[in-house]
Structures are given as C-alpha cells and as structure tokens.
Amino acid sequence: MDHIPILKLGRALLVSIQADVHDRLAKSLEDDLARRIVETQARGVMIDISGLEIVDSFMGRMLDNIARVARLLGAATVVVGMRPAVAITLVELGLSLNGVRTALNIERGMRLIGTVVSDGSGDEGGAGLETIDEPDLG
Amino acid sequence: MEPRSNIVERVVADDADGLLARWQELVAASGAAGPGRIRDGEMQKQCQAFLTALIEGVRSGASTVSEPAFAPARAVLDDLSKASAASGFGPRETATFVFSIKQPLFERIRSKAGDDAAQTAAACWQLTELIDQFGLYMVDVHQRIREEVVRRQREEIAELSTPVVKLWDGILALPLIGTLDSSRTQVVMENLLQAIVDQNAELAIIDITGVPTVDTLVAQHLLKTIAAARLMGADCIISGIRPQIAQTMVHLGVELDVVSKATLADALAQAFARTGRTVTRRPALSR
Numbered sequence: 303m304d305h306i307p308i309l310k311l312g313r314a315l316l317v318s319i320q321a322d323v324h325d326r327l328a329k330s331l332e333d334d335l336a337r338r339i340v341e342t343q344a345r346g347v348m349i350d351i352s353g354l355e356i357v358d359s360f361m362g363r364m365l366d367n368i369a370r371v372a373r374l375l376g377a378a379t380v381v382v383g384m385r386p387a388v389a390i391t392l393v394e395l396g397l398s399l400n401g402v403r404t405a406l407n408i409e410r411g412m413r414l415i416g417t418v419v420s421d422g423s424g425d426e427g428g429a430g431l432e433t434i435d436e437p438d439l440g
Numbered sequence: 441m442e443p444r445s446n447i448v449e450r451v452v453a454d455d456a457d458g459l460l461a462r463w464q465e466l467v468a469a470s471g472a473a474g475p476g477r478i479r480d481g482e483m484q485k486q487c488q489a490f491l492t493a494l495i496e497g498v499r500s501g502a503s504t505v506s507e508p509a510f511a512p513a514r515a516v517l518d519d520l521s522k523a524s525a526a527s528g529f530g531p532r533e534t535a536t537f538v539f540s541i542k543q544p545l546f547e548r549i550r551s552k553a554g555d556d557a558a559q560t561a562a563a564c565w566q567l568t569e570l571i572d573q574f575g576l577y578m579v580d581v582h583q584r585i586r587e588e589v590v591r592r593q594r595e596e597i598a599e600l601s602t603p604v605v606k607l608w609d610g611i612l613a614l615p616l617i618g619t620l621d622s623s624r625t626q627v628v629m630e631n632l633l634q635a636i637v638d639q640n641a642e643l644a645i646i647d648i649t650g651v652p653t654v655d656t657l658v659a660q661h662l663l664k665t666i667a668a669a670r671l672m673g674a675d676c677i678i679s680g681i682r683p684q685i686a687q688t689m690v691h692l693g694v695e696l697d698v699v700s701k702a703t704l705a706d707a708l709a710q711a712f713a714r715t716g717r718t719v720t721r722r723p724a725l726s727r
Contacts, residue, residue: 382673384672386630386634386636386668386672388671389671389672390633392668393667398671404670406642406673406674410673
C-alpha cells in the first residue's frame with residue numbers, strides 16, 4: 303500500500319487508516335491531505351483509526367502534525383475509533399493529542415464535525431452530512 | 441563411628457510401627473490435632489504417610505530435603521501445610537507436626553547407641569539437621585500459601601472497588617474508592633475505556649468522594665485516565681471533591697485542568713445540560 307485513500311463527504315474529508323503506517327506513507331498522507339483540504343475547501347478532517355491495534359509515538363506525532371496543518375488551512379481534525387488499548391498506550395507515552403478532537407465512532411465524528419463547521423464558518427450551517435447534496439460542492 | 445545412613449536408617453526404620461504410635465501420641469498431645477482442628481483420624485493417616493516416605497528417603501541415602509528421594513515426603517508435607525493454612529493455623533502449629541517426631545527419634549537413638557557418646561552425638565546431629573529441614577520446608581510452604589491468599593484478595597479488592605455505572609444513555613459514573621496507585625489506575629482506566637466502548641458513552645463522571653487524599657501523584661493518575669477517555673472521544677467531569685481535599689490540592693499546587701463539581705448530583709446536572717437534556721419537576725404521582 304503506497305497511498306491512503308482520502309474520501310470526501312460534503313465539507314469533510316475522511317481518511318481511514320487500516321494498517322501500520324511507515325515514514326513514506328505518513329509523509330504522502332500529510333501532503334495529499336493538505337492538498338485536498340485546499341482543493342475541496344474542506345472544513346473538517348476525520349481520521350478513522352479503528353483498524354489500528356498499535357499506535358506508537360511516530361503515529362501519535364503524525365496525527366498531531368496532520369491536525370496542525372489542517373488547522374492552518376482552516377479545517378478541524380477529529381480522530382475517531384481509537385481502541386482502549388491504544389488510548390492507554392498513548393497516555394503512557396505522554397501523547398494526549400491535545401490539538402486533536404476525538405470521537406468514539408464515525409457517526410459521532412460526523413456530528414462533531416458538523417457542529418465545528420457550523421460554529422466556525424457561520425455560513426449556511428454547512429453541517430458535514432447535510433452538505434453532501436449541495437450542488438456547488440460536487 | 442558408623443556411616444551416616446546406617447545409624448539414621450536403623451533409628452528411623454526399625455520397628456516403624458512403634459515409632460509411629462509414639463509420634464502420633466505426641467502430635468495429638470501437642471494440640472495440632474485438637475478439637476476443631478485437623479481431625480484425629482486424618483492426622484494419624486498423615487503421620488503414617490510421612491513416616492513411610494521418610495523411611496524410604498533415608499534408605500535411599502538422601503541427606504537433604506530437596507533431593508528427589510524425599511519427593512513423596514515433601515508431597516505429604518505440602519498437603520498438610522495447605523490444609524493447615526486453609527484452616528487458619530499459624531506457621532508454629534504447622535511446623536510442630538514435624539518437630540514432634542524428634543522426641544521419639546532421640547529416645548530411640550539413646551536405646552540403640554547405648555553408651556557410645558560419639559555415635560549418639562553424630563546420630564542426633566544428623567537427625568536434627570534432617571528434621572529441621574523438613575520443618576523449615578513446611579514453614580516455607582505455609583508462607584507461600586498465605587501470600588497467595590493475600591495476593592488473590594488484593595486482586596479481588598481491586599476489582600470490587602472499580603465499578604463503572606451507567607447513569608443515563610451515554611453517561612457513565614466511575615465512583616472511586618480508596619487510594620489510587622499506578623496499578624489501580626491501570627485497572628480503572630481499562631474498565632472505563634471498555635465501558636465507554638460498550639455503552640457508547642460520551643460523558644464520564646469520575647466521583648472521588650471515596651478517595652481519602654489527592655496528592656500530586658493521584659492527580660496525575662486522574663489526569664491520565666481523563667486523557668485516555670478523551671482520546672476515545674468521551675469527556676470527563678470530576679465530582680465529589682471534599683472541601684478539605686480542595687484546599688489541600690490548592691496548597692499543594694495540584695492542578696486538575698478539567699470540569700469539576702462538588703457533588704455527583706451537580707455533575708449529573710452538568711452532564712444533562714451538555715447532552716441537551718433538561719430535568720423538569722412535575723406534581724408527584726399519587727401512589
């Protein structure tokens with residue numbers, strides 16, 4: 303796997319990380335994501351890590367970096383689906399991902415992004431899911 | 441002077457029945473088999489089993505308890521120590537069982553060795569050494585069993601004292617009781633995170649009414665738990681901080697950078713407000 307697919311859901315981008323991420327993959331994900339945020343004018347980025355059983359300090363830093371880049375580009379980041387064991391490991395490593403929002407599952411994540419988007423932009427309530435069928439976004 | 445095994449063997453093995461009878465008498469008299477303790481018949485059987493195993497071991501020429509020749513003797517003592525520890529005896533009562541065989545053995549040495557002082561002394565020393573080893577072995581086993589009991593109880597307490605309660609849809613409560621050390625924090629964290637997944641929770645109220653003191657270490661453990669819950673997408677509210685504890689925390693400079701409330705009720709109200717619920721009061725229904 304040399305690419306992690308980035309899916310567009312309305313004004314949010316969805317990235318699902320299913321396997322261990324090595325250096326090059328992480329770099330390409332950061333690049334792709336930054337480009338896509340600008341291209342799609344996304345207001346939210348959702349990173350699903352429910353498939354990950356192990357998260358090391360490298361992964362933690364990558365998530366942090368992505369969140370920072372996204373924030374600079376005007377998008378909020380939500381990490382969803384973290385497993386209990388992963389959460390404990392990250393806390394023990396001292397990585398509490400303070401710049402990142404979190405949600406239990408994708409459904410909650412979408413809701414969170416919806417509120418963030420409507421809070422942050424003030425435009426016609428561009429809540430994540432509802433904006434899917436807006437023609438100007440296609 | 442006779443070689444070791446010979447005299448010891450003669451003392452132990454000749455007329456084993458006579459020795460057994462005398463020993464059983466002494467064991468019964470020492471109170472190890474008194475009323476409410478190990479039953480008389482049981483004790484007699486144990487005596488017999490141990491003596492048989494001892495004779496076998498001595499015959500094979502073994503001189504220390506750890507040798508394989510004494511394995512059957514050790515097995516008898518294992519069983520006995522377990523029974524005695526389970527019925528709440530101390531190590532003294534347990535080891536008295538083995539030590540009480542010394543008296544009949546020494547009586548026999550006297551009769552066998554006669555006036556030969558050197559031989560008497562040698563036999564006494566060899567037997568004492570052997571029997572003492574068995575006694576210490578019994579104490580060791582006894583100790584190990586008690587430690588096992590303590591360890592198991594500690595685990596049970598840890599499990600009992602960290603329940604996660606569902607208060608409402610998506611709202612969990614975690615009433616903490618007792619001091620938070622790192623091993624308990626681990627259990628608490630695991631329980632809480634698993635409950636968050638199972639109950640699909642978005643809010644957890646950590647109630648520390650039952651935590652006697654909050655120092656920097658406990659605060660750090662609390663913050664860790666909160667950080668882990670946040671990573672799973674659940675927010676935490678701390679409740680039940682008693683006035684003295686709040687003051688101590690301020691004096692110590694402990695910072696809990698989370699929402700905290702004085703009582704569980706306040707925390708629940710806050711949780712309702714955050715999840716968009718309101719509580720209204722209506723005239724009570726007549727029963």
